[in-house]
Amino acid sequence: MGWRPEIAEVVAELPGVDWVEVVAENICPGHVPEALERLRSRGVRVVPHGVSLGLGGADRPDAGKLAALARRAEALGSPLVTEHIAFVRAGGPLTASRTLEAGHLLPVPRTRDALRVLCENVRIAQDSLPVPLAVENIAALFSWPHEELTEGQFLAELVERTGVRLLVDVANLHTNRVNRGEDPAKALDELPVEAIAYVHVAGGVERDGVWHDTHAHPVPEPVLDVLRELRARVRPPGVLLERDDDFPPGEELARELDTVRATLRSAAPRTAAVPAPRRAPTRPAEPAKNTEPAEPAEAAENTEPALPADGEAVEGAVRERLALGQVALLSALVAGTPAPEGFDARRLRTQRRALAAKRASVVAKVAPELRDILGDGYRAAFLSYARNRPMHHGYRRDALDFAEHLLIAGTPVDDRARRRLTHWWEERVTPQPPRRTTRMVRAARAVLIRR
Numbered sequence: 001m002g003w004r005p006e007i008a009e010v011v012a013e014l015p016g017v018d019w020v021e022v023v024a025e026n027i028c029p030g031h032v033p034e035a036l037e038r039l040r041s042r043g044v045r046v047v048p049h050g051v052s053l054g055l056g057g058a059d060r061p062d063a064g065k066l067a068a069l070a071r072r073a074e075a076l077g078s079p080l081v082t083e084h085i086a087f088v089r090a091g092g093p094l095t096a097s098r099t100l101e102a103g104h105l106l107p108v109p110r111t112r113d114a115l116r117v118l119c120e121n122v123r124i125a126q127d128s129l130p131v132p133l134a135v136e137n138i139a140a141l142f143s144w145p146h147e148e149l150t151e152g153q154f155l156a157e158l159v160e161r162t163g164v165r166l167l168v169d170v171a172n173l174h175t176n177r178v179n180r181g182e183d184p185a186k187a188l189d190e191l192p193v194e195a196i197a198y199v200h201v202a203g204g205v206e207r208d209g210v211w212h213d214t215h216a217h218p219v220p221e222p223v224l225d226v227l228r229e230l231r232a233r234v235r236p237p238g239v240l241l242e243r244d245d246d247f248p249p250g251e252e253l254a255r256e257l258d259t260v261r262a263t264l265r266s267a268a269p270r271t272a273a274v275p276a277p278r279r280a281p282t283r284p285a286e287p288a289k290n291t292e293p294a295e296p297a298e299a300a301e302n303t304e305p306a307l308p309a310d311g312e313a314v315e316g317a318v319r320e321r322l323a324l325g326q327v328a329l330l331s332a333l334v335a336g337t338p339a340p341e342g343f344d345a346r347r348l349r350t351q352r353r354a355l356a357a358k359r360a361s362v363v364a365k366v367a368p369e370l371r372d373i374l375g376d377g378y379r380a381a382f383l384s385y386a387r388n389r390p391m392h393h394g395y396r397r398d399a400l401d402f403a404e405h406l407l408i409a410g411t412p413v414d415d416r417a418r419r420r421l422t423h424w425w426e427e428r429v430t431p432q433p434p435r436r437t438t439r440m441v442r443a444a445r446a447v448l449i450r451r
Contacts, residue, residue: 001257002242003046008035010250012258017044021082021240024048024068029075035074047198048074049400050083055121055135056108057087058094058323066128068416073131080132080197081165085158091328095324099332101391103359103398107209109144109325110154113318120314121159126164134165134197139175139204139213141351144325145342151182152190159195166191168236169200170226171213177222178211184226188233198238201227201260203410205296210350215244219256231267239264356386359398367399373420374412381406400429 001011003020011020012035020039027048029034040046050069051063054073073081086105091097108114126133137155149157151173155166173184193429201224203217219241230236241257333352339345360382364371372379385405391398405424412418 001253002049002240002244003036003039004244004247005033007243007247007250007253007288008033010253011035012039013250014254014395015324016257016261019045019047019238019240019243021047021049022076024050024081025052025207027072027228029071032075039431040077045079047078048072049079050081051105052088053083053125054088055083055125056085056114056118056389057089057090057121057325058117058319061121061128063128066125068167070129078131080134080165082134082197084134084136084138085155085333087326090323090327092323094320095327097327099392100327100334101394102330102355103362103391103395104355105138105329106333107138107140107142107144108150110147110149111144111323112148113322115154115157116151116314117322118317119158122158122162122164126162131337132165132197134167136169136200138169139169139211140171140180141156141179141210141354142344142347143180150187151176152187152189155187156190156192157193159209159277165197167196167198168196168230169202170230171200171202171204171219171223171242174223174225175204175211175213178206178209182404185229188226188229191401193230193234196234196236199227199230199236200240200242210347212354215242216246218248218252219259224259227260227263228267231264232270232292235269236264277380307347331390334386336388356383358433359391359395363402366395369424370403370421373417374423377380377412400425401415404429 001014001017001020003011003022005026011017019038022036027036029253036046048069050065053065053069055061069081069083072078084105085108087102087108088105089099091099102363108118122133122135135158137151158164159166170184173182173187175185177184202213202215203212203219203220204215205222206212206218224418227239232382239260241253241260243253247253254290325340328337328340329343329348332339332343332348333355339348359380365380366379373383382402385402389405391400403421406412407418407422412421
């Protein structure tokens with residue numbers, strides 16, 4: 001089960017849960033939540049799941065973020081750590097532009113250039129972590145133009161070159177079927193299923209022909225169908241249910257887990273043997289514990305000797321090409337620039353609205369005082385602010401920038417609310433908030449720029 005603070009006590013009571021996954025960035029190594037420590041004392045294993053490395057980005061992974069992820073793995077006694085095949089920021093020195101933050105996992109182009117960069121980034125991460133790494137396929141609303149590989153081919157090449165393990169999200173495969181017309185069965189056929197560390201299942205919802213991977217709805221039958229397809233090919237070492245919002249009662253979560261278990265039991269394995277991978281993983285992950293005995297026909301391990309990983313360094317020009325493409329795309333999504341050539345402009349508009357909505361929701365969670373001060377006007381005010389103002393330094397800084405924007409504009413109109421907002425801002429930022437004269441000068445300059 002995906003462990004979240006909101007359902008910590010519920011997870012502790014769920015029957016048959018022998019391992020959990022936590023969002024790595026939400027854990028402080030020196031202050032592991034007591035509820036998690038109680039689970040660990042019972043023998044429940046904890047896997048940290050990172051969301052901010054951006055291994056699919058044009059830049060090399062940040063050493064500080066890798067060190068933080070390593071500390072969390074050690075603090076939790078984890079058998080492995082997981083991250084995503086995605087980019088989450090763009091810009092910086094490679095493009096001589098200010099870094100833009102997506103606040104979300106965005107798809108990388110399935111091209112040879114992007115694959116080379118991803119492989120090198122994964123190898124850097126592997127060398128920096130004390131335990132094996134597994135990477136997850138993500139859900140996407142759109143595709144990159146001129147892609148050279150399918151999802152399965154891209155992942156298979158990644159595993160062959162790096163020996164990295166896979167965290168296969170069957171809900172994301174279903175999402176990509178709806179949004180990008182990709183066949184989950186074909187992707188599974190192309191995957192080196194022996195490299196699977198574990199599997200994610202999650203719920204979502206379809207609106208206007210677009211599937212939104214919400215992690216806030218029950219797991220639908222089409223996602224369970226993809227799980228059956230995967231189970232027909234391999235017995236996954238573990239399967240995990242993700243839920244990030246709109247948490248139901250414990251009884252409902254228990255029923256969902258029972259449905260997942262029943263799906264795995266009822267799925268008939270194929271009689272034909274699965275082909276061996278072209279290269280054996282070089283750093284096998286310790287699998288999550290199974291609650292059912294392994295079947296003899298599937299217990300055989302690949303005994304081929306591991307080939308050396310491809311250590312060829314990626315030329316700067318390759319990273320620069322990828323950086324330019326990613327910053328152009330992200331700028332269209334968060335800064336209001338035109339859609340890059342070849343992209344589906346309608347899908348990018350949908351993604352842009354989704355990113356803004358998520359940004360408003362997360363800022364409201366990290367700074368709930370803002371919603372309290374602004375009342376019902378919070379969401380409209382934030383979406384207006386975010387329309388052409390990208391995030392540069394994470395959600396907490398975004399909350400402060402939003403408050404400063406309101407103060408410069410002379411809002412809220414209500415004197416009491418404005419005083420509360422000023423006081424809130426003063427307590428959290430240095431230097432002090434802008435004085436009235438400064439606000440007037442900045443506002444006048446903004447008007448001149450708009451003209």
